[in-house]
Amino acid sequence: MSNHAAIDVIVSEVVEVNSLIKRFHFKRRDGGHLPAFSGGAHIVIEMQDGEQLRRTPYSLMSSPLDTSDYQCSIRRDDEGRGGSLYMHREVKPGMAMKISPPANLFALDLRARKHLMIAGGIGITPFLAQSSQLERTGGEYELHYGVRSAQLGAYLDVLQERLQHRLHTYYDDQQQSIDFDELLSTQPAGTHLYVCGPTPMIDKVLNTARGAGWPESHIHFEHFAKASPGEPFTAELSASGVTVEVGREQSLLEAIEAAGIEAPYLCRGGACGQCETRVLDCDGELLHEDHWLEDDERSAGEKIMPCVSRFKGKRLVLER
Amino acid sequence: MSTVQYADFKSRPFYGVLKPASAVAHLIVAEGEGAQAVMDLIAKAPADFASKATLLYAEGPYVSENSRSQALRELGFARFHTSATAAAAVPRLHGALDRLRMGTEVYLTGNESALSLFVKACTEAGLDYQGLQTEHRGSLARRMQCVHCKGITEDVTTQPAECAHCGLLLLVRDHYSRRIGAFQGVNINAEDPSDVPPKEEIFR
Numbered sequence: 001m002s003n004h005a006a007i008d009v010i011v012s013e014v015v016e017v018n019s020l021i022k023r024f025h026f027k028r029r030d031g032g033h034l035p036a037f038s039g040g041a042h043i044v045i046e047m048q049d050g051e052q053l054r055r056t057p058y059s060l061m062s063s064p065l066d067t068s069d070y071q072c073s074i075r076r077d078d079e080g081r082g083g084s085l086y087m088h089r090e091v092k093p094g095m096a097m098k099i100s101p102p103a104n105l106f107a108l109d110l111r112a113r114k115h116l117m118i119a120g121g122i123g124i125t126p127f128l129a130q131s132s133q134l135e136r137t138g139g140e141y142e143l144h145y146g147v148r149s150a151q152l153g154a155y156l157d158v159l160q161e162r163l164q165h166r167l168h169t170y171y172d173d174q175q176q177s178i179d180f181d182e183l184l185s186t187q188p189a190g191t192h193l194y195v196c197g198p199t200p201m202i203d204k205v206l207n208t209a210r211g212a213g214w215p216e217s218h219i220h221f222e223h224f225a226k227a228s229p230g231e232p233f234t235a236e237l238s239a240s241g242v243t244v245e246v247g248r249e250q251s252l253l254e255a256i257e258a259a260g261i262e263a264p265y266l267c268r269g270g271a272c273g274q275c276e277t278r279v280l281d282c283d284g285e286l287l288h289e290d291h292w293l294e295d296d297e298r299s300a301g302e303k304i305m306p307c308v309s310r311f312k313g314k315r316l317v318l319e320r
Numbered sequence: 321m322s323t324v325q326y327a328d329f330k331s332r333p334f335y336g337v338l339k340p341a342s343a344v345a346h347l348i349v350a351e352g353e354g355a356q357a358v359m360d361l362i363a364k365a366p367a368d369f370a371s372k373a374t375l376l377y378a379e380g381p382y383v384s385e386n387s388r389s390q391a392l393r394e395l396g397f398a399r400f401h402t403s404a405t406a407a408a409a410v411p412r413l414h415g416a417l418d419r420l421r422m423g424t425e426v427y428l429t430g431n432e433s434a435l436s437l438f439v440k441a442c443t444e445a446g447l448d449y450q451g452l453q454t455e456h457r458g459s460l461a462r463r464m465q466c467v468h469c470k471g472i473t474e475d476v477t478t479q480p481a482e483c484a485h486c487g488l489l490l491l492v493r494d495h496y497s498r499r500i501g502a503f504q505g506v507n508i509n510a511e512d513p514s515d516v517p518p519k520e521e522i523f524r
Contacts, residue, residue, distance in 0.1 A: 111446060185344070185423060189420035189421060189422060189424065190447055212344070212423040213342075213422075214422055216451070217448035218422065218451060
C-alpha cells in the first residue's frame with residue numbers, strides 16, 4: 001500500500017451465497033481485532049495472480065460493531081479483468097492475504113432525519129453494513145432493493161428479518177421495478193439518499209433526484225468504476241525516469257506499481273481522487289473512465305486517473 | 321443597508337442572492353428588510369411561483385413602521401403567515417419543516433441574527449445548510465455565544481461586547497457555530513480585567 005500499512009489476514013471462511021456470489025471472511029493473522037470502520041466503508045484486497053499483483057476495492061458488508069472479522073461478498077464477473085474470477089477460483093479458507101485498512105467514501109450522514117437506501121444486485125453490500133449500524137445506533141431508514149430473481153437476490157432473508165416493513169423488494173423476473181419518481185417526490189425533508197448498484201440504475205436515481213430538486217449534499221452514491229480491460233499502451237513516467245507497458249488486463253496504476261513506483265490511491269475505482277496524475281505530454285486520446293474529474297478537466301487533457309483510465313495514441317508522459 | 325464583510329474565516333456563514341429554483345414547491349422565510357429580497361425574488365420568478373410557495377414573514381423589531389406585510393400579502397402566496405419577530409417565526413418554521421418534502425426549495429432572508437435562527441431550525445430538521453438559499457438584508461447585529469458561560473446574547477453590535485449573562489467583556493469572533501447558530505465570544509481581557517479596550521459599534 002502506498003499510504004497505509006497493509007494488514008496481514010487469513011481467509012477464515014468462504015461461503016457460496018448463490019450461483020454468482022461468494023462471501024469471504026478475513027481475520028487478522030495475529031489474532032487481534034481489525035480496525036474499526038463505519039457502514040459503507042471498503043477495503044482494497046491484494047491478489048497475487050501469477051505475475052500480476054491486483055488490488056481491487058470491495059465494500060465491507062459485515063457489522064461495523066464486530067471487528068473480529070471482515071466480510072466481503074463478491075459477484076463473479078466473467079467479463080472483467082479477472083479480480084473477481086481470481087477470488088472465486090483461487091481463494092480458499094486458510095489462505096494468507098493482504099488487505100488495506102478500511103476507508104469510507106459512502107458514509108451515512110448522521111445528521112439526516114431519515115436514510116433512504118436504494119440497492120441494485122450486488123450493490124446491496126454497503127447497505128448490509130449500514131443497516132447493522134443503524135439497528136444498533138437507531139435512526140429511521142428504509143431500503144429499496146432490486147434483484148433479478150428471488151434465487152439471485154443475495155441476503156433477502158437476512159434483510160427481511162432485520163428490516164421487516166422497512167424492506168421493499170423488486171423482482172426483475174416478475175416485471176417489478178422501483179418507481180423512482182414516486183419514491184423521490186414523497187420523502188420528508190431531511191432525508192438523505194444513498195444509491196449503489198449498476199451504473200444505469202445509479203444514473204437514473206441521480207437524474208431523478210436532481211430533477212426533483214434534491215440538493216447535492218443529500219445525495220450519496222457508491223460508484224466504483226471498474227478498470228476495464230483495454231488495448232495495451234505505453235506511458236513514460238517523467239519523475240521516475242521509466243517507461244511502463246500497460247497490458248490488456250492491467251490498469252495504468254497497476255503498471256506503475258509493477259515498476260516499483262509508489263503511487264497514491266485510496267478507492268481504485270475512479271471515485272476518491274487520490275491517484276490524480278498530471279499529464280505532461282499527450283499525443284493521442286485519454287480514455288477517461290473515472291467519476292472524479294470535471295468535464296472541463298477532461299477536455300483540458302491535463303489530468304488522468306490511472307486507477308481506471310487508459311490511453312490510446314503515440315505518446316503519453318505523466319508527472320510521476 | 322449594511323453589507324457582510326467576508327473575512328477569511330472558514331466557519332463564517334456565506335450568503336448569496338435568492339434565485340427562483342424550478343422546484344415543485346417553495347418555502348420562503350423572511351425577516352424585516354428581507355421583504356425586499358422576496359420582492360426581488362418574485363420579480364425574477366415565473367408567474368405561477370407564488371402559487372406554489374409558502375411565505376413565513378417576521379416583521380422585525382419595528383412592527384409599527386412596517387408596511388411591508390401588506391405588500392407581501394398582495395403577491396398571492398399559497399400560504400402566508402406573519403409573526404412579530406424572527407424568534408417568534410421559528411416554531412411555525414419547525415411546523416412547516418415537519419410537513420415539508422424533499423425537493424421543496426428553501427429560501428431564507430433577513431438580518432444576520434434572523435438568518436442564524438432560520439438556518440439552525442432547518443439544520444435541526446435534517447436539511448444540510450449547503451442546500452439552503454440565503455440572502456442577507458438589514459442589520460449585521462450578531463447572535464453571540466459566550467464561550468465561558470455559554471449564554472447567548474442577542475443583537476450584539478459592538479466590538480468588544482459584554483456577555484449579557486456573566487458580564488465578561490468578549491471579543492466577538494467570526495468563528496461561527498452552525499449547531500448553536502451564533503458567533504463565538506471570547507474574553508478579551510482575562511489577564512487584566514482592568515484593561516478595558518474601547519468599544520466600537522461595528523456590526524450595524
